[in-house]
Amino acid sequence: MNKRAKQLVLACSLPVLILLGMCFTPVYTMLTGEEMILQTKPLDPSDLFRGDYVALQYEAEEVPIKLVDKAVVTRLQNQGQFDVFVLMEKKNGVHTPIKVTLEKPDKGIFLKGTINYIDKDNNGQKIAFIGYNLDNYYLEDNTGTEWEKASAKGEILAKLKVNNGYAVLTDISTK
Known part of the structure; x- marks a missing residue:
């Protein structure tokens, strides 16, 4: 050659x-990866041109400030958005955050996410808003309307595979 x-x-x-x-x-x-289940929150998608899909928002994206390490809060005030590790624990069949930290956990199942900001929720409680890039799930044709209704009621559970903080959305189901 x-x-x-x-x-x-x-x-x-x-x-x-x-x-x-x-x-x-x-x-x-x-x-x-390990399997993880997250509870979704009500959300009404607004883009009708993407085919059948459901836009998802998770309860785990709004973490009470008491679960966020002080170092994370300080860095957010000085720097803006950055990656964090969210340690999760399974309660009643659904994984929920138990700690948000800068350091990768040595044990347990965790998600890597981006902390966006800290604000108050509808009840006046301070919470950290964390994104995981798991917001859209594409569906079989002609099933989008049913899933949109379930999503608007917060009745969808999302199944993920997680390895070393990296997550892949594999399936969704209703409660």
Whole structure:
């Protein structure tokens, strides 16, 4: 093989290797991750042009300030958005946050998320708003309306696979 042919093979294989590398973490998580169930909150999606999907918002995205480490609060005031680790505990079949920290937990199941801001909820309690990038689930055709109604009532449970804080949304079900 001459030099030009080797360059062509290298140039063609590099994008393929990059795409395969991007698939590794989600596939590895699906195969080896622990299962987690999250409770959703009512949400009414507004984009009708994406096909059948349901927009999800989770109770675990609004964490009471008492569960957030002081170092996280201080850093948020000085820096703005950044990644945190949310240690979860299973209660009544659903995983809920028990601690938000800067350090990756040594044991237990946890999610890696982005803390956005701290504000008060409808009851006047201070809470931290954390995003997990698990907000849309695409559905089988002609089933979106049923799931939208269930989502608006907060009746959907989301099933995830989690590995080392990285989560993949695998399924949804109603209570």
